[in-house]
Amino acid sequence: MENINEYIESGILELYVLGQLSPEEKLQVEEMAAKHTAVKAEIKDIERSMELFAEEHAVEPSEYLRSKILGSLVTNLGDDRIFTKAHTRTEEIFEDDEREADNIVTMPPRQITFFKYAFAACLTLLVISVYGLVTMYNKLQDTNTQLTAMQLDKQKIANEASFKDKELDIYRDTVYRVLRLKGTAKAPTAAMTLAWNTINKKIILDMKSMKLPGHDKQHQYQLWALVGGKPVDLGVFDAGNSIDTSGMKEMKAIAVADAFAVTIEPMGGSVNPTITEMVVSGASK
Template sequence: MEDIKAYIESGILELYVLGDLSPEERLQVETMASEYPAIMAEITEIETSMEFYAAEHAIEPSEALRNKVLNSLLINLGDDTIFTKPRKHTDEEQFEDDDHNVAQLHTGKSTNFYKYAFAACLALLVVSTFALVNLYNQLQDSNSQLTAVLQQKQQFANRVNLMDRELDMYRDPSIKVLKLEGMPKTPSSAMTVAWNPANKKVMVDMKSMKLPKYDKQHQYQLWALVAGKPVDLGVFDTANPGDDTALIKEMKPIASAEAFAVTLEPRGGSINPTMDEMVVIGKL
């Protein structure tokens, strides 16, 4: 099947329709067309396209020119001398007459036909190119729309998953929910920490968090007080307004704790908490 496709695309069928093949090549094309319906259909389509182009671009002669040609034909047909029997010639005269009567090949009509055929092929090429470009643009638009839909679907799935996890913070009896309150210098600060001693998970409610603003060189760091010593539970940034995909944040696990607190530290966190920068604290 690939060989037939390559044969069709080789351009030999167009040359066949134009009559620009040798007898051997024409016989080969006709043999292939009789064996493969696809080749015969392609030849028919090429002929139809060329006929359609010629009909579309045909020039209707004026009425005066039409009458002139018809009158000329009638006059010539009425002239009996045109059909008189020629006299016999001597051999020398016959040779000279043969030289003068040699039919001259008029290539004008053939050249015009080639021009029309080439123009038809060029027009088909332009139309096909335009159609392919238009189809490609439509496919690109469809792919962009599909990508956007998939992204929205993934965001929605993430929101549902995070909302389920947030609900688990309050409906699981094994989870302890602790409200951290602001320090004297930040009395309006507050946040919620959920801790499950069974699986050691610690989660921060990002949506209800109320902490002071800070610069890009700092981050908040969560601490757990264990046997009177602070234990690092990781750093976090406050959630962006309208970001529903960051409802909760899971921190480092811990098995036991007496209290939880948050301090403002240099970005990346500190080994020990900066006590002067403590913003909220909550005891169990």
């Protein structure tokens, strides 16, 4: 109902009654009047108001002016050229009778055009404001993305620094025995460093410095300890692009070991090492 009231108060119905609408706008008003009785009733009220206004301010022409006009119309009804001259003469009569013309009251025009321009200006400002808000939002999103990237870089640097500190602590701590395993005939260029804590028996692998041959996704590296001639499983790990390369990796602890070795085994590890797949090995002393 509020939309109908806004439509009625927009001024378009007055323009319709005055005949100042385009054919498309006129058709729209007629469709609205057919759908809504309030619009139809408002049109009738506007027509009635204009008729009352015209009747109230009507000026009765003088008898002389009436006779002149009617006489010219009757005399020149059949001759367009004469009618044109008579029409010009009629205009002269109107000009001569300025006193009567001065008594005619003209109905003040409605300010519909002003409201149309005002509405267009408001709509333009609204579009500009929305565009500004969208632009500001996009810039804010870009700023947030940059801040997130900076925070990730900062966290990465902090993690690397923490790793370096931990690595240095291990290498400086006398309770750790640093062992360097060398490549075998299968992988002559392979190498790996591990630290063995002689107190709590922990085994730490240096994932950053290791150089091991690649393997497919169905296999993993497996660390072994040789104790009294028997292999003991110390766990599996990945290298290359895996998450294990983020720093130091802790393996299973062991109290006594004569040597260490790494083999390539099926995913999850094996019960016994595959000797032909040994890539690095080294004594514990």
